[in-house]
Amino acid sequence: MWSPAYYIGIFLFVMPWQQDQYTAKREKMVKQQIERRGVKDPVVLKAMRTVKRHEFVPAGQIGNAYDDRPLPIGYGQTISQPYIVAYMTEIIKPQSNFKVLEIGTGSGYQAAILSAIVKEVYTIEIIPELGKSATEKLRKDCKNVQVKTSDGYNGWQEHAPYDAIVVTAAAEHVPPPLIRQLKDGGKMVIPVGSSFMTQMLILVEKKKDSATTKNLIPVAFVPLTRRK
Ligand code: SAH
Numbered sequence: 001m002w003s004p005a006y007y008i009g010i011f012l013f014v015m016p017w018q019q020d021q022y023t024a025k026r027e028k029m030v031k032q033q034i035e036r037r038g039v040k041d042p043v044v045l046k047a048m049r050t051v052k053r054h055e056f057v058p059a060g061q062i063g064n065a066y067d068d069r070p071l072p073i074g075y076g077q078t079i080s081q082p083y084i085v086a087y088m089t090e091i092i093k094p095q096s097n098f099k100v101l102e103i104g105t106g107s108g109y110q111a112a113i114l115s116a117i118v119k120e121v122y123t124i125e126i127i128p129e130l131g132k133s134a135t136e137k138l139r140k141d142c143k144n145v146q147v148k149t150s151d152g153y154n155g156w157q158e159h160a161p162y163d164a165i166v167v168t169a170a171a172e173h174v175p176p177p178l179i180r181q182l183k184d185g186g187k188m189v190i191p192v193g194s195s196f197m198t199q200m201l202i203l204v205e206k207k208k209d210s211a212t213t214k215n216l217i218p219v220a221f222v223p224l225t226r227r228k
Contacts, residue, residue: 103152108134
């Protein structure tokens with residue numbers, strides 16, 4: 001009875017069921033957490049329905065992967081709440097021909113969402129271990145993403161200018177190198193404020209070498225740290 005065929009049978013039976021379970025969880029996440037709060041862009045909703053968030057969280061958090069909150073990913077860092085990922089992605093008005101820079105790779109989930117929508121994604125992570133594990137996760141399905149370990153404050157000049165920049169760690173001010181690396185007409189979304197006070201998500205729009213800013217919503221991100 002306990003033959004290999006038995007185990008293979010169980011495996012084949014359980015695997016598709018689990019996939020369906022996650023598809024259903026993503027559908028519920030999109031309806032209840034994201035659409036209900038006003039995110040409408042069809043390409044963003046499609047990416048949120050498709051990308052397997054449970055593959056970007058640590059093994060011990062898989063059961064919580066589709067919860068309406070951020071989750072720990074080790075090294076004192078977090079994967080953002082699904083709604084915040086969707087909101088930040090929608091706000092840059094992503095187009096299929098876009099080149100996007102992300103600061104704060106973390107789990108790689110936000111990069112994977114962008115990867116499903118735009119042409120090229122460049123993402124920078126300051127913690128080498130997180131950069132490495134995100135690279136491994138993104139390698140399979142997100143071939144248009146490149147990860148680099150460094151201090152994202154300085155951006156990634158080599159691939160600039162960018163149509164959009166998404167910063168997923170809270171800065172004390174908008175880093176000037178990032179504004180310089182935006183295209184004319186480009187958009188940057190960035191949480192600004194200290195980690196102990198309310199931070200504000202800000203939309204920066206660059207037009208003819210000047211930048212306008214607009215306050216969006218209060219948020220709580222881990223801090224943008226600097227390499228000494
Ligand atoms: N976008 C991530 C969220 C990660 S949390 C996701 O989808 O999971 C923010 C990340 O920013 C952390 O991993 C943190 O290590 C990283 N970070 C903090 N300061 C940074 C800096 N100066 N440059 C690059 N990454 C930074």
